[in-house]
Every structure is written in structure tokens, then in C-alpha cells.
Amino acid sequence: MVEHNEQLDSIFGAIADTTRRAMLLSLAQRPHSVGELAAPFDITLAAASKHIKVLERAGLIEREVQGRTHLCRLNAAPMHAGLEWIRHYERFWTQRLDVLEALLKADLAKESAAATDPVAGGHNKPKSKRPR
Amino acid sequence: MVEHNEQLDSIFGAIADTTRRAMLLSLAQRPHSVGELAAPFDITLAAASKHIKVLERAGLIEREVQGRTHLCRLNAAPMHAGLEWIRHYERFWTQRLDVLEALLKADLAKESAAATDPVAGGHNKPKSKRPR
DNA sequence: CGGATATTCAACCTCATGGTTGAACATAAC
DNA sequence: GTTATGTTCAACCATGAGGTTGAATATCCG
Numbered sequence: 001m002v003e004h005n006e007q008l009d010s011i012f013g014a015i016a017d018t019t020r021r022a023m024l025l026s027l028a029q030r031p032h033s034v035g036e037l038a039a040p041f042d043i044t045l046a047a048a049s050k051h052i053k054v055l056e057r058a059g060l061i062e063r064e065v066q067g068r069t070h071l072c073r074l075n076a077a078p079m080h081a082g083l084e085w086i087r088h089y090e091r092f093w094t095q096r097l098d099v100l101e102a103l104l105k106a107d108l109a110k111e112s113a114a115a116t117d118p119v120a121g122g123h124n125k126p127k128s129k130r131p132r
Numbered sequence: 133m134v135e136h137n138e139q140l141d142s143i144f145g146a147i148a149d150t151t152r153r154a155m156l157l158s159l160a161q162r163p164h165s166v167g168e169l170a171a172p173f174d175i176t177l178a179a180a181s182k183h184i185k186v187l188e189r190a191g192l193i194e195r196e197v198q199g200r201t202h203l204c205r206l207n208a209a210p211m212h213a214g215l216e217w218i219r220h221y222e223r224f225w226t227q228r229l230d231v232l233e234a235l236l237k238a239d240l241a242k243e244s245a246a247a248t249d250p251v252a253g254g255h256n257k258p259k260s261k262r263p264r
Numbered sequence: 265c266g267g268a269t270a271t272t273c274a275a276c277c278t279c280a281t282g283g284t285t286g287a288a289c290a291t292a293a294c
Numbered sequence: 295g296t297t298a299t300g301t302t303c304a305a306c307c308a309t310g311a312g313g314t315t316g317a318a319t320a321t322c323c324g
Contacts, residue, residue: 009150015140035271043314045270045271046315049271054311065271067322068321068322074221079218079225082218085147086214089156089208166301167300167301175282177301199291199300200292202302
């Protein structure tokens with residue numbers, strides 16, 4: 001499992017582009033030729049060809065040359081690695097949602113209990129400066 | 133569904149780099165200053181600063197300026213969109229694994245039927261690997 | 265054979281990325 | 295105040311990405 005990192009680089013790099021994501025979506029329906037893949041976009045065939053090569057390098061599509069047309073089919077398997085990587089972070093947002101929910105509940109409880117309590121004043125801290 | 137695409141572009145783009153993925157991993161432990169984030173890598177602070185800005189633009193980290201140090205903390209929430217996108221393709225690899233398994237099973241059954249008697253029955257369970 | 269179709273290749277352009285260096289800025293410490 | 299620390303900024307460089315054009319290649323069809 002040498003360069004797992006390179007695999008993730010190429011996968012995430014490949015799907016970090018709207019055009020390529022749309023191509024994958026087309027391929028999820030059925031295999032397409034290069035021309036068919038290019039058709040929806042306002043780019044030249046050469047440009048589409050490059051996109052397809054990026055997807056191919058990431059292992060996300062396979063190509064079968066049939067005469068003069070190249071038939072591309074989806075191979076989603078490598079995406080699995082990407083999903084697994086992201087999934088490690090899943091607990092961070094679910095956790096945050098849980099905390100939010102807990103705070104919300106606590107707040108509601110406090111409000112209903114603090115009809116008599118005057119001092120409840122949390123205040124907002126200075127916001128972080130905008131970069132740039 | 134306005135600029136969902138830009139969000140995915142920036143998220144996937146941000147995590148399509150080994151250094152930045154490692155930074156996120158550090159941040160998953162606890163918040164870090166810019167210097168701390170940069171320390172493990174053989175790059176200048178300026179370069180690290182740029183990486184951090186990429187992560188920030190993707191919304192994956194938040195920065196709190198504390199005096200002269202900038203404390204960065206993970207915000208994994210935007211990754212959720214990325215995970216959801218990839219997950220649409222999950223069925224394609226699980227499906228393929230199922231087909232592979234079925235073929236394999238059929239092959240074994242045929243072989244054992246040819247070699248011995250017609251009991252190609254209870255080898256392996258279907259074991260449908262259906263995540264979620 | 266010759267012509268049409270499908271795709272790539274090579275050269276080029278522009279712009280973003282990842283890296284450097286050195287100066288600037290802001291704040292903490294003396 | 296002066297100095298040290300943490301971070302960014304600006305300029306620059308090299309490389310790659312995404313796009314174009316025009317030519318080359320391979321294949322099908324008449």
C-alpha cells in the first residue's frame with residue numbers, strides 16, 4: 001500500500017472539477033463514447049479528451065477501444081478509498097450536530113427555568129479578522 | 133442548487149493534496165497554530181500559510197486570531213457534502229463486488245460439480261455487502 | 265481507392281498552484 | 295522604547311491544468 005497518498009491525490013483531484021463530475025454522472029447511467037461524453041459541454045473534443053485522461057489516470061473510468069470509437073465505462077471502485085478517507089471525519093460533524101442539539105435543549109430548559117433568574121448574559125467575543 | 137458545484141470543487145480541491153490532508157489530520161486531534169501546522173513539513177511558513185488559506189476557503193478550517201498567533205480548528209462539516217456526492221457512486225462498487233462474488237461462486241459450483249457429485253450447495257453465504 | 269467520422273497529438277496560451285525569498289506587520293517580552 | 299516571535303504579504307519561479315487550434319491517426323463506408 002505504498003503510495004496510498006498518490007491515489008487519494010489523483011482521485012480527489014479528478015473529482016474536484018465540475019465537468020469531470022458531470023462526466024462521471026453520465027457514465028453512471030451507461031457507458032459513453034468520448035464524443036458522447038464531450039457533447040453536453042461547450043469545449044472541444046481535445047479538451048474533453050484531456051478530462052477523460054484525468055479520470056482514467058485516477059482509475060475512475062476504463063476505456064474499451066471499439067473500432068474508431070472509444071467506449072468509456074465507470075469504475076467507481078477507487079472512489080471507495082476517498083469515501084473512507086472522508087468518513088474518518090464524519091464524527092466531527094455529527095458530533096458537532098449532537099453538541100448543537102444538546103446546547104439547544106439546554107437552552108430551552110434554561111429559558112423555561114430562568115423566568116426568575118436575571119443574570120444569563122453570555123456575550124459574543126470579537127470575531128476573527130477576515131483574511132486577505 | 134446554485135453553486136453547490138463550487139463548493140464541491142473547493143472541498144475536493146482542498147483535500148486533493150497530501151500536505152493539506154495531513155494538516156487536517158493534525159487538526160482532528162486538536163486546534164493548532166499556523167506554526168504548529170507547518171512544523172511537520174519541510175516547507176516555509178509562507179507555503180504553509182497558503183495551504184491553510186486553501187483549507188479556509190473550502191470552509192474546512194476556522195481561524196481565531198489570538199494575539200500574534202492564529203489558532204486554526206477543524207470544521208469538518210463541509211466535507212459532508214463531499215461524502216454525500218461520493219456516496220451516490222457507492223452502489224457501483226458494491227454492485228460490482230456482488231457480481232464478482234456471484235461469478236466466483238458460480239465458477240466454484242461448476243468446478244466442484246464437474247469434479248465430484250452434483251451437490252453444489254452450501255458453500256459460502258451470499259454475504260451481500262450492503263453498506264448503509 | 266477516397267471521403268467521412270472518431271479520437272488523439274503537438275504546440276501554444278493563460279492562469280492557478282506550490283514553492284521560494286525577503287520585507288512588512290502585529291504583538292509579546294524585556 | 296528595543297527586540298524577539300508569529301504570521302502574512304509581495305514578488306518571483308517552475309510546473310501543471312484547462313483551454314484552444316490545426317494536423318495526424320485510425321477506422322468505417324461507399
